[in-house]
Amino acid sequence: MPEGTRRPRRGATTIEEVARAAGVSRQTVSNALNAPQRVRPDTLERVRTAVRELGYQPDQSARSLRSGARRTLGYLAPVDDPLDPNPLMAGFLEALVDAAGARGQRVLLFRPAPGGTDPLAAIDELVAARQVDGLVLADVLRDDPRIAHAARVGVPFVAFGRTGPGEPQHWVDIANDTATAAVVRHLAGLGHRRIGYLGRAEELPWMAARRAGFLAEARRLGLSAVTAARPDVAAVRELLGGRERPTAFVAGSDLLALDVYEAVRAEGLAVGPAGVAVTGFHDTPLCRHLHPALTSVRLPLRAIAVALVERLLDQVRGGGAPGEGLELPAELVVRASSG
Amino acid sequence: MPEGTRRPRRGATTIEEVARAAGVSRQTVSNALNAPQRVRPDTLERVRTAVRELGYQPDQSARSLRSGARRTLGYLAPVDDPLDPNPLMAGFLEALVDAAGARGQRVLLFRPAPGGTDPLAAIDELVAARQVDGLVLADVLRDDPRIAHAARVGVPFVAFGRTGPGEPQHWVDIANDTATAAVVRHLAGLGHRRIGYLGRAEELPWMAARRAGFLAEARRLGLSAVTAARPDVAAVRELLGGRERPTAFVAGSDLLALDVYEAVRAEGLAVGPAGVAVTGFHDTPLCRHLHPALTSVRLPLRAIAVALVERLLDQVRGGGAPGEGLELPAELVVRASSG
């Protein structure tokens, strides 16, 4: 690296240098970048050439300071829950980063400070330091304090998972109930008449919705539906060992399907259409590694991320749009465990 | 929200208001925040009170623009690889955010633009827009182009996973070979004398190191060691069905351990100390959900994240430190599959 350059501190090109190179003023370069329609075509071309040749990119801090737009969205990572390690997080985050990137936004990750003081303080800090234009909240619970807090602070936000009736309806969610209903129809179509269900953590809204969808559809089709009393292998075995043995089992998540596999085998049965059919939820990479491979419900993570970013930017720009919830369908991926 | 406030646009408190409230100048407030030792104790107290009462936080953009420090680290997410969905990513990211937060840094997530143009362009954009002080690169491969590129661009960076001999040694990694060696010793201690190994993707450095550690330790202990010819169930079954049946199997990842479980069962054997002992790698949540629960190698993700952040900030500040690689030990978590 040559030493004697007379560039500013960190050696980055500034808008002024581009302007000089293109023979125009600061503001014209700025316009060429932010509002090209205001610039005459030939000037635009000249500016763009200069930008390219100098490798110019506007300094994001300067831009933010002046314009107020941070071009950054904050993602509040859920706190750890070893009982329900959210396997969708990784995949969702990637989708979110891509969706945000497509709209010229970056994603800033943050979490409540470990040590569990006020988990909401993290939101305040981020907002007070004006580091983001809006927030994406995931794993939203019933009466989630984060929602109320974000609304109170007045920061634009969207939620992956529906919010309560009294709260702003800026959410996107999958149709959990419809998805499990589709699973039931799939199994019914294969001839199953007695179907078991294994869920967990009924206080988690998505888990509750899956179970509700399962029960409703089973009743609608006149099937016999039974639910495991506890989320463990023994509870599933009790059902499988009973008189009216289910010929299929729906699990509320892919990890729970593992317990069903184990229970089926422990009862001397086989997983699959011939023995006991099994389905999961989330379509994690695990599904393809199981034997037999696990039928599961694939979440439309990319579509969810796109919808969330869209709604969030609407708020950032428009301001007072009331906002309605959006429910997206999930797709059933049939594999050897049921088909 | 009251309308007639005469605060600036987004209603945020500025340093000037704090200064007025505390009866001092801008700069004294700034000093109280950034260099408290320069401020007389009683003044400091007055400023801090004003800060607290007004809920003041410095505007990060203004701060960055003036000082140059972005207080933000970029994390370049690995590109999707459906064959090797990196299960550590989620847990590592959380650890990284915490470690960065402890040092007053945020984490900005970014990925190469989907559609696979130049994957390195994402780095350039982030650096040119001066959005981060440094980069964290994960899943580093042999001769990874990202390393060379980051070094060329001159941006401070650290790598999770070791870099090549000609490259800057700013890396932290787990001792993959030592860890599998420990697994072998663990199994040998249980009396196993013939041990199988199931790996995958030898071109991935960590996978190669695990296998090497396995083979070296087995030879050192005079054990018979065999490696599955292919990363699938059939290859494991061939070994289990052969004359010299291994009594234990080491898998290069937790997901691969699933294949071993399946092969063991397909051969009519049982997983566990009595039948065929099995171990995995990563200690993902999956381990506790398997039956029997899977012995695995737990990665010290928090320690890795702390070390990475430390080294990165050293570079950001100090500048020209040469940098040495750091290898951290991983801990064996023994569960029912082997003990």
Add this chain to the structure above:
DNA sequence: TTTGTGTGTTTGAACGTTCAAATCGAACCC
């Protein structure tokens, strides 16, 4: 008293950009 030394605080300037208003030409209209 003068000079020097140091501590604590204030003032002016600058970081790089975009906003808002001003300027400049060319075209248009009566």
Add this chain to the structure above:
DNA sequence: GGGTTCGATTTGAACGTTCAAACACACAAA
């Protein structure tokens, strides 16, 4: 030919902070 309108471009100011230098004051040394 003088005014009006419109599009393209430039100029001055401002965003909120920290840097660098200047300043005020107390105290010790000469």
